[in-house]
Amino acid sequence: MAAADELAFHEFEEASDLLAETPDAATTSGSNQLTPQGHVAVAVDSGGSYGAEEEVEESDRTSLLQEEKQQPGFWTFGYYQSFFDVDTSQVLDRIRGSLLPRPGHSFVRHHLRNRPDLYGPFWICATLAFVLAVTGNLTLVLAQRRDPSIHYSPQFHKVTVAGVTIYCYVWLVPLALWAFLRWRKGVRERMGPYTFLETVCVYGYSLFVFIPTVVLWLIPVPWLQWLFGGLALALSAASLVSTLWPVVREDTRLVAAVLLSTVVLLHALLAVGCKFYFFQPLPQAHPAPPTQAASVSPDLLPPPTARAHTT
Numbered sequence: 001m002a003a004a005d006e007l008a009f010h011e012f013e014e015a016s017d018l019l020a021e022t023p024d025a026a027t028t029s030g031s032n033q034l035t036p037q038g039h040v041a042v043a044v045d046s047g048g049s050y051g052a053e054e055e056v057e058e059s060d061r062t063s064l065l066q067e068e069k070q071q072p073g074f075w076t077f078g079y080y081q082s083f084f085d086v087d088t089s090q091v092l093d094r095i096r097g098s099l100l101p102r103p104g105h106s107f108v109r110h111h112l113r114n115r116p117d118l119y120g121p122f123w124i125c126a127t128l129a130f131v132l133a134v135t136g137n138l139t140l141v142l143a144q145r146r147d148p149s150i151h152y153s154p155q156f157h158k159v160t161v162a163g164v165t166i167y168c169y170v171w172l173v174p175l176a177l178w179a180f181l182r183w184r185k186g187v188r189e190r191m192g193p194y195t196f197l198e199t200v201c202v203y204g205y206s207l208f209v210f211i212p213t214v215v216l217w218l219i220p221v222p223w224l225q226w227l228f229g230g231l232a233l234a235l236s237a238a239s240l241v242s243t244l245w246p247v248v249r250e251d252t253r254l255v256a257a258v259l260l261s262t263v264v265l266l267h268a269l270l271a272v273g274c275k276f277y278f279f280q281p282l283p284q285a286h287p288a289p290p291t292q293a294a295s296v297s298p299d300l301l302p303p304p305t306a307r308a309h310t311t
Contacts, residue, residue, distance in 0.1 A: 086117045098205040101239040116197040121204020129162035131214050136278035174199035202243050206236045233271045237264045
């Protein structure tokens with residue numbers, strides 16, 4: 001036991017002498033035979049580099065976090081690309097949420113979850129505009145087949161009218177609504193309005209119910225067309241009201257009632273306007289009346305030629 005202690009003390013003195021002679025060099029204890037005997041090799045240098053690897057890893061981790069937090073500017077393509085980064089399951093879930101509104105179930109909180117997208121609203125508006133134009137023309141074609149007196153020619157301008165109307169509605173009305181709620185937030189501190197993109201997303205998904213409704217308007221039964229239109233309008237308006245109610249309920253009753261009534265009224269004007277414009281009956285082409293022979297007065301007729309009778 002004493003011999004082992006004396007050997008360890010001797011090795012320690014050798015290591016101390018080596019450190020004194022070369023302070024800048026990293027040394028390990030004695031020889032390679034120390035490791036099997038259970039001694040621990042320690043690396044030491046005078047520059048204080050102990051733990052340098054941990055510092056490097058920490059700096060790398062910090063730089064990665066900073067890169068993740070950096071958001072691209074709104075003038076770049078990457079900024080808008082994030083709003084189209086959704087999968088099919090998310091879009092279908094948001095469509096179901098707009099078709100089945102429930103009281104106390106906010107569309108923004110339960111379906112958007114602070115991640116609004118523009119992919120769904122963009123294609124819903126494009127599909128609705130295309131279906132409106134096509135079914136409007138098909139309605140006139142079917143009417144001409146039933147009544148040949150109706151004159152029909154392809155109306156391609158309806159595609160442009162439908163697209164401009166739908167996209168302007170989905171962008172301008174949410175913009176006005178968002179600006180009004182931002183203004184009311186300054187008046188009522190407890191109000192927390194949605195962001196502009198969240199409002200656009202809500203309006204875009206609320207129009208999905210009109211796509212199958214427009215197809216059903218091909219049925220040539222007026223009261224059935226108005227029934228389908230009323231049901232679609234009720235579902236779409238209920239989705240908007242249930243989404244906006246958690247925001248406007250903090251305001252006065254008068255402002256909340258006027259705001260929600262305006263939202264429903266504008267939605268109804270869009271539906272009724274599309275019904276009358278794209279599904280209006282064409283005027284009948286009345287045939288020209290047949291030409292009648294002009295009657296001539298008997299006084300203007302020439303006298304009959306006298307015949308000579310021979311005896």
